[in-house]
Amino acid sequence: MPHRIWIEVVTVALTVITLTGCTTNTEELLSHNGSTMIDVWNQQTSGASLNGQASQQLLDARQTLRRSLVEPLTPSSSEPYTRTAQNEIHRQFHRLPNPDLVMYVFPHWAGTDPVPVPGYSTVFPLYQRVQYAMPGERLEDY
Structure with missing residues (x-):
């Protein structure tokens, strides 16, 4: 008989826990204050929350990372990785x-x-495998 009471108590406790979890309001838990994802993205990436100087620094840093889509790569930028007759040797x-x-x-002693x-x-x-450096990574010749 005590075993049956214990099973009923556990069953009731699990039911209460399950129902409590289902009653959580997702709007309270994950409120978005009416903002869409594009609003959040624009606010975080435009520097609107920053002061003017920091916003300008952010835009300058982004501009240095951008490159033109129509302008071809210069030979000097791809030279270290391009195979030519001269660098093949x-x-x-x-x-x-x-x-x-x-x-x-x-x-020592060995064997049966x-x-x-x-x-x-x-x-x-020291190392099991031979390791190689990327072009220009090591200047010393070994």
Whole structure:
């Protein structure tokens, strides 16, 4: 009998919690004060909430990032990434240094029939794979 009462209490509690969650008013939770998405976008991107000087700085910064859609790319802007006969003989992607590590293995016993192994040194690279730099990223030649 006590087991049945416990199940009924849990059932009633879950029902109350579910109904409470369904009665939440989304307008109160996510009020937008009559603003549309385009209004919010224009307000945040036009600098209307900023003072005049900060607004002008924002517009100047945006203007420097814009480029013309009709003007072709200048050769100097795409030169480091363009394959030509001249730069084909030179490496564009230089290998980054991968130092060797030296590890000393102390004398030990090895195998199912213990055999003495004398101490020795071994060399292995620090990184597992060869890493390359982007064009112009590293100036030193390795």
